[in-house]
Amino acid sequence: MKTYQVNPDGYYGEFGGAYIPEILHQCVENLRNAYLEVLDSPDFREEFARLLRDYVGRPSPLYPARRLSAKYGCKIYLKREDLNHTGAHKINNAIGQVLLARHMGKTRIIAETGAGQHGVATATVCALMNMECVVYMGKTDVERQRVNVEKMKMLGATVRPVTSGNMTLKDATNEAIRDWCCHPEDTYYVIGSTVGPHPYPDMVARLQSVISEEIRKQLLEHEGRDYPDYLMACVGGGSNAAGTIYHYIDDERVKIVLAEAGGKGVETGQTAATIQAGRLGIIHGSKTLVMQDADGQIIEPYSISAGLDYPGIGPMHANLSRQRRATVLAINDDEAIRAAYELTLLEGIIPALESAHALGALAKLHFRPEDIVVLTVSGRGDKDMETYLANQPHPHRP
Numbered sequence: 001m002k003t004y005q006v007n008p009d010g011y012y013g014e015f016g017g018a019y020i021p022e023i024l025h026q027c028v029e030n031l032r033n034a035y036l037e038v039l040d041s042p043d044f045r046e047e048f049a050r051l052l053r054d055y056v057g058r059p060s061p062l063y064p065a066r067r068l069s070a071k072y073g074c075k076i077y078l079k080r081e082d083l084n085h086t087g088a089h090k091i092n093n094a095i096g097q098v099l100l101a102r103h104m105g106k107t108r109i110i111a112e113t114g115a116g117q118h119g120v121a122t123a124t125v126c127a128l129m130n131m132e133c134v135v136y137m138g139k140t141d142v143e144r145q146r147v148n149v150e151k152m153k154m155l156g157a158t159v160r161p162v163t164s165g166n167m168t169l170k171d172a173t174n175e176a177i178r179d180w181c182c183h184p185e186d187t188y189y190v191i192g193s194t195v196g197p198h199p200y201p202d203m204v205a206r207l208q209s210v211i212s213e214e215i216r217k218q219l220l221e222h223e224g225r226d227y228p229d230y231l232m233a234c235v236g237g238g239s240n241a242a243g244t245i246y247h248y249i250d251d252e253r254v255k256i257v258l259a260e261a262g263g264k265g266v267e268t269g270q271t272a273a274t275i276q277a278g279r280l281g282i283i284h285g286s287k288t289l290v291m292q293d294a295d296g297q298i299i300e301p302y303s304i305s306a307g308l309d310y311p312g313i314g315p316m317h318a319n320l321s322r323q324r325r326a327t328v329l330a331i332n333d334d335e336a337i338r339a340a341y342e343l344t345l346l347e348g349i350i351p352a353l354e355s356a357h358a359l360g361a362l363a364k365l366h367f368r369p370e371d372i373v374v375l376t377v378s379g380r381g382d383k384d385m386e387t388y389l390a391n392q393p394h395p396h397r398p
């Protein structure tokens, strides 16, 4: 059967693989040999499920958004990942990987972070599990994201500001990889999205797949059928989208719509829309679409949303787009802002700017009244209030 899941060599079509320095070969090989066995073991599954329930607060609700549905002429459900502990989906992955690290006998956790959300999730789980935690973060991001830096420190993590390159996510990633090379024995590297060398994209997708597992059960209760007509999510690296679609990826009855950050418009170059603006290249150990100049130098992406400005894209998503299994829309800053204000006024939910991009895609689709749409709201708007206030659309009630 044709599948859009990873193949045994770690590829999704032509994308993926593990392009890593020789010194990390053994580390990645060990992870590759361990992850499926651990993730499928009764011990791991029991503890992961227990923490997702008691600590994260799962299952997250599948909320029928009646006023939003009326506006778009279909039946929209919001998968409320914003209601998780720490306010987003990233905690699902952080718990899973730190548990895996413990099963592998590792005692030290490292991570990279851009906007700080993944760093906070990882530091949170390390506090919970009493693990040493070092987070690499570009110095520019350290200055832009003070609150998240203070949260990580309060949680007991060490934040290492990175001063190479543009001092942003790509540079933090390079430093984390360098650290891993120096401490391969005791250190586990927690990657925050469906990116990086195989097996990370598949592992992160599996850990986030609790989202689509819950959607199946919850839709069956609400609708008497366990699949929607549309699944929608925003894409930075791709983890909340991968979790949303995981159990439906080979079910062609379900249309998949992904929203990437258009920034000021793909044609302006001020964008993070990697699927539209990127070319085949290698980033973070993975062959995928990359925003790069003619010489192959990575172009710094731009989006009003700090969580979406990654210059690559998960290999799973690059392949879904290449094979036309998913429709990928670039949603610009102003469209996302408008959608965030709309959801807030219609449903009393202030979404994260990242998720506002998925909401912004609703206006670009044509639904039938009977269509069932599940859209993942992956985070809270609390962290984005300054941006919302500085960019208010013209006042009107939708």
Ligand SMILES: *Cc1c(COP(=O)(O)O)cnc(C)c1O
Residues within 6 Å of the ligand: 088, 089, 090, 117, 118, 192, 193, 194, 234, 235, 236, 237, 238, 239, 240, 241, 307, 308, 352, 354, 355, 378, 379, 380
């Ligand atoms: C990190 C983040 C994203 C983007 O990451 P993905 O791996 O693409 O999901 C989206 N939404 C929120 C709220 C985030 O914190």
